[in-house]
Amino acid sequence: MVMMMPIVSKLYCSEEEEVMWVRRRPHVINGGGFVVTDSDHNVVFRIDGCGVLGTKGELVLRDFNGDEMLLIHKKGGILQALSIHNKWKGYSYDYQGIPKPVFTLRDPKNSCIPKTGGLIRISINPCVTNNCFFEIRGYFPDRSCSILDSSGHTIAQMGVSDEVRDLMASGDFYHVVIKPGVDKAFVFGVIAVLDYIYGESTRC
Incomplete structure (x- = not known):
């Protein structure tokens, strides 16, 4: 059994395994x-990309009330341009509404081209759990993709069921199985970045 401390919010950590469903919104709608x-x-959750926010390289994860839980943006500047990795920063909000760093996601700049692209890594900022590092394995566009902790x-x-795959070959509807104790807000913050990296619904 995989048990974790909350990364974004303990409100989204369940004691049981859960299956969540993701449905992409067409670009013409919101x-x-x-x-x-x-x-x-x-x-x-609802994830808004640049079509809603009007800013490229920025994402927002909202709760069921529409309140912001995570602000995620791609770092820029000269150092980023010279790096072999793209770097994304995720921020949550404290009780005063001030953003605080939660995670950093690094992916090789060629990862969106080959199926065997370089490993995508995530680090927690600051590290207050037993799992300070995570990685992505698999190929997100095929919906055959996992998030692993530092212990593997x-x-x-x-994943996508055969029935859904037959009806919606584009991957507009898929499921995510989340282990007990795992912070769902963190998981879908990471998935939002993957969606953007591979040029899907959150990217203009």
């Missing part, structure tokens, strides 16, 4: 992005 629902079809345990697994 600027794209995607919606996450639970097994009872209740909206849990899978904390979240994306």
Whole structure:
């Protein structure tokens, strides 16, 4: 069993394994992005990309009320341009509404081209859990993709059922199996970045 301390919010850590559902919003409706629902079809998160925000390289994860939980943006500047990695920073909000760093995601700049692209790594900032590092394995556009902790345990697994694959070959609807104790807000913050990296619903 994989158990973690909250990374974004303990409100989104369940004691049982959960299956969440992701449905992409068309670009013509609210600027794209995607919606996450639970097994009872209740909206849990909404992810807005540049079509909504009007800013490239920026994402927002909102809760079911529409309140911001995570602000995620791609770092720029000369150092970023010279680096072999793209670097994304995720920020949550403290009780005063001030952003505080949560995670950094690094991916090789060629990772969106080959299926065997370089490893995508995530580090927690600051590290207050037993798992300070995570990595992505698999190929996100195929919805065959996992998030693993520093011990190599899978904390979240994306997939598409055969029935859904036959009806929606584009990957507009897929599920994510999340292990007990795992912070769902963190997981879908990471998935939002993957969606953007591979030029899908959150990217203009």
